[in-house]
Amino acid sequence: MTQDVRGVVATAKGAPVTVETIHIPDVGPGEAVVQVQACGVCHTDLHYREGGINDDFPFLLGHEAAGIVESIGAGVTSLAPGDFVVLNWRAVCGSCRSCRKGKPWYCFSTHNATQKMTLADGKPLSPALGIGAFAEKTLVAAGQCTKVDADADPAAAGLLGCGVMAGFGAATYTGGISRGDSIAVFGCGGVGNAAIAAAKLAGAAIIIAIDLDPRKLAWAKEFGATHTIDGSRENTVERIQALTNGNGADVCIEAVGNTHVLQQAFYSRDLAGTVVQVGVPTPDMAFPAIPMIDFFGRGGALKSSWYGDCLPSRDFPMLIDLFLQGRFPLDKFVSETITLDDVESAFHKMERGEVLRSVVVL
Ligand SMILES: [Zn+2]
Ligand SMILES: [Zn+2]
Numbered sequence: 001m002t003q004d005v006r007g008v009v010a011t012a013k014g015a016p017v018t019v020e021t022i023h024i025p026d027v028g029p030g031e032a033v034v035q036v037q038a039c040g041v042c043h044t045d046l047h048y049r050e051g052g053i054n055d056d057f058p059f060l061l062g063h064e065a066a067g068i069v070e071s072i073g074a075g076v077t078s079l080a081p082g083d084f085v086v087l088n089w090r091a092v093c094g095s096c097r098s099c100r101k102g103k104p105w106y107c108f109s110t111h112n113a114t115q116k117m118t119l120a121d122g123k124p125l126s127p128a129l130g131i132g133a134f135a136e137k138t139l140v141a142a143g144q145c146t147k148v149d150a151d152a153d154p155a156a157a158g159l160l161g162c163g164v165m166a167g168f169g170a171a172t173y174t175g176g177i178s179r180g181d182s183i184a185v186f187g188c189g190g191v192g193n194a195a196i197a198a199a200k201l202a203g204a205a206i207i208i209a210i211d212l213d214p215r216k217l218a219w220a221k222e223f224g225a226t227h228t229i230d231g232s233r234e235n236t237v238e239r240i241q242a243l244t245n246g247n248g249a250d251v252c253i254e255a256v257g258n259t260h261v262l263q264q265a266f267y268s269r270d271l272a273g274t275v276v277q278v279g280v281p282t283p284d285m286a287f288p289a290i291p292m293i294d295f296f297g298r299g300g301a302l303k304s305s306w307y308g309d310c311l312p313s314r315d316f317p318m319l320i321d322l323f324l325q326g327r328f329p330l331d332k333f334v335s336e337t338i339t340l341d342d343v344e345s346a347f348h349k350m351e352r353g354e355v356l357r358s359v360v361v362l
Pocket of ligand 1: 092093094095096097098099100104107108109110
C-alpha cells in the first residue's frame with residue numbers, strides 16, 4: 001500500500017527547507033517502513049541544504065531518528081511490525097572484504113532502501129544519509145533498523161543514530177579510552193560532548209574540554225569534563241600540557257573538522273598517544289603542515305573515525321540499556337523538542353550555538 005506523508009525537503013541549494021507531501025512506495029524486499037516518532041536536527045542536514053554534500057536535490061532531510069516499524073518487506077527476518085527501533089546510516093552488508101575479515105564496523109558496502117520515496121509530482125527524493133526521517137514515515141533498508149528497549153524516550157533514543165554514537169565511538173572504539181587515561185576533546189557540540197560522556201563512563205581520570213563558546217564549555221562540564229579551556233583566550237596546547245604533568249593527553253579527539261584544530265590536537269597529545277579525527281572537514285581543508293620528524297618522533301596513532309567505528313546492532317541496545325540505568329545521559333543532549341514545521345528555525349538556532357540538539361517529535 002503506497003502512502004502520502006508530510007516531510008521536510010531541501011529543494012535547492014541554500015533555500016529554506018519546506019514541508020512537502022512525500023510519497024512512500026509499498027515496502028519492497030529487504031526494506032522496512034518506519035513510523036518516525038522523533039528525529040534530531042544535525043549539522044549534516046544543514047550541510048545537505050547548503051549543497052555541501054552533493055547536488056542531488058531535492059533532499060528529504062533528517063537522519064537521527066527512532067520510531068516504530070510499520071511494515072517489512074519479503075525476506076526480512078530481523079524485524080517485526082511494532083518493533084521500537086533506532087535508525088542507522090551504516091547498515092553493514094556482512095559480505096564485503098571488511099565484513100569477511102571480521103571487522104563489520106568498517107563495512108565498505110553499507111546499503112539503503114532500493115526504492116525511492118518521491119515528491120507528489122513523482123520527482124525522486126535523496127534521503128539524507130539514506131534515511132530521510134524528518135517525515136511522518138520513511139522507507140529504509142531493514143538493516144538500518146536496530147531494535148532497542150521500548151522504554152526509552154524516542155527523542156533521546158534517536159540521537160544515537162548519528163552524532164552521539166559518532167562521539168561515543170570516537171572516544172571508546174577509535175580512541176580506546178580507558179580507566180585512568182587523560183583525554184582532550186576539541187569542540188563541544190553533540191559529538192564532542194558524547195565523547196566526554198564516554199570518557200567519564202570509561203573511567204578517564206582527566207577529561208579536558210576545549211571550545212571557543214563558553215556555553216558549550218558549560219555543557220561539557222555537565223557531561224563530565226574535569227577541566228575546560230576557552231581556545232579563544234588561552235594557549236590550548238600549553239594548558240593541556242600543564243593539566244597533564246607536562247606530558248599531553250593520552251587521547252585527543254578532534255570533533256570540529258578544521259586544519260588548525262587538528263594541528264592543536266596533534267601537539268596536545270602525549271608520546272605514543274592517539275589523535276582521533278571525527279569532526280567532518282570540508283573538501284577545501286588540507287592536512288596541517290606537520291614536520292615528519294614530529295610525526296615519527298612522537299609515535300602513537302592518527303586515526304579517523306567513521307561513525308565512531310560503531311556497530312549499531314552491538315552498540316545501540318547497549319547504550320539504550322545504559323541510558324535506562326542512568327549511566328549514560330542521552331536525554332541531556334535534547335535541548336528542545338519541535339515540530340516538522342520548525343526545522344528551518346532550528347537550523348538558525350544551531351548556527352548561533354544556542355542548542356545542543358533540537359529534536360523533531362511527531
Ligand atoms: Zn560489509
Ligand atoms: Zn548527523
